[in-house]
Amino acid sequence: MSSSDTKQQILDAAEQLFGEEGFTSTSLRAITGAAGVNLAAVNYHFGSKSELAKAVISRHLVPLNQERLRRLDACEKNAKGTASLEEVVASFLGPALDLAREDKQTAGVTRLLGRIYSEQPPFIGELFADEFQDLVERFLHAIEACLPELDRSVVFWRMHFMVGSMAHTLCTNNLLTLFSSGHCSMQDIDEVTQQMVTFVAAGMRAPVISKVEGSR
Amino acid sequence: MSSSDTKQQILDAAEQLFGEEGFTSTSLRAITGAAGVNLAAVNYHFGSKSELAKAVISRHLVPLNQERLRRLDACEKNAKGTASLEEVVASFLGPALDLAREDKQTAGVTRLLGRIYSEQPPFIGELFADEFQDLVERFLHAIEACLPELDRSVVFWRMHFMVGSMAHTLCTNNLLTLFSSGHCSMQDIDEVTQQMVTFVAAGMRAPVISKVEGSR
């Protein structure tokens, strides 16, 4: 077994188990056991459990965010300037839901990516600074271009709600299946994407309530 | 120190630490240390760490869901039948955000309640069956009454997105403050509530895209 084989086996097993049980609840012994490699291999190849977790997340998060920007570029280019709000929202949400497509049975990556927001191991902070700063700025401007009448702070809030809808769907879709007695599931990713884009775009377009009216 | 004093100290400390660090990352020694009680007191008063977690969550979740239903009843009664969509949505979101009001500095309950969806300790399953089944049904019917043209499955999805926006805001609002360079924060809960209700209600009202149009 070559070096890279072992690294891949560890990454695959860790991704699965981190997604199922969370970061702290998953032991290196469980990971190496599932991967069929020696316990010491994690520290040899990755240095520590935290570095392994970073590697697991980056492996999918970096290409995901690249694809988001690629799709945003594409639809801005098509529109020769300002893309439609639905296209912008779909550029953000679509690639994330696409990850759930191949992942339907195991739900490893899906749950993991949905969970990175609410977990807060020490390494999460730097991850956001590295991977999300540019992304947020690009999408902020794209949405502002679609909705010029909105204050920037309102756009921030609505982007926050968009991320919440996505993250919640990625990591707790089984809950919805339970409550809906099976009527709603992640079987048809295209349908989920359409539902989410429709909801979020409409929420983004909501007229702002003036402060005077809101507080009387 | 009386028996109930010790129980309260433990509940308070556990709530705070579970919210900050998560369930598995928080040790009984950290909890009893912060509470100023003996380590064995947790197992004596609650039986186990899991039972303690259930008690911590129920202490706030049960009154929260009661308040939601109380507010829903109130606005349905005022409207003599069908309440407005904004009122229904506010009945669900308002009480949750109100918890963040007293909690601004410590963020114990807030983060904890936002996290119960994405964490999945073994006891979470029964918790949903016990505490959420009725609630979901009541709000489902209230929303369906406001939006009779929507399929039930669409209403389920949109309720799911509403819960996602709320949970994400409860447990990761510091992230939004970071990205928005401090322009958005949870300082003014009334404003956050209004932002969220506006967004969610507009998302709920979105016209459904017909399947034919969506797939061509």
Add this chain to the structure above:
DNA sequence: GCTTGATTCAATCGACCGTTTGAGACGATT
């Protein structure tokens, strides 16, 4: 003042944790 039940306490249990070690296996290079 003694008894009784409820509570607190220090000490300890076995299990599991992440990490480290040093010896061996393997393949490529000389």
Add this chain to the structure above:
DNA sequence: AATCGTCTCAAACGGTCGATTGAATCAAGC
């Protein structure tokens, strides 16, 4: 054939974990 990195392995390290024990403490009832 000997050498040298790269990698794997069993074993062990010191610590922390949740849970339990049995003795000490306390308050209330008689």
